[in-house]
Amino acid sequence: MEYELKDKLISKKQHPCGFNEWEIIRTGADYKLKCLGCGHIILVDYSILKKMTKQIIKKEN
Ligand SMILES: [Zn+2]
Numbered sequence: 001m002e003y004e005l006k007d008k009l010i011s012k013k014q015h016p017c018g019f020n021e022w023e024i025i026r027t028g029a030d031y032k033l034k035c036l037g038c039g040h041i042i043l044v045d046y047s048i049l050k051k052m053t054k055q056i057i058k059k060e061n
Helices: 046-052
Strands: 008-011 021-026 030-035 041-045 053-057
Touching: 030 046, 041 046, 046 053
Parallel strands: none
Antiparallel strands: 008 021, 008 053, 021 030, 030 041
């Protein structure tokens, strides 16, 4: 799977705020994701990101 900046993803588990949609706000060695429910930001590496992803929603080109 490929992840790009501004892509959104649906995670398997929901965030404690009840949302399970995230936006990728930084890529690289680690990925920064912003919860679209509460704005909380998490930092994960690629293997964790892969595990938590249920679906990627590609940004519009
Ligand atoms: Zn949240």
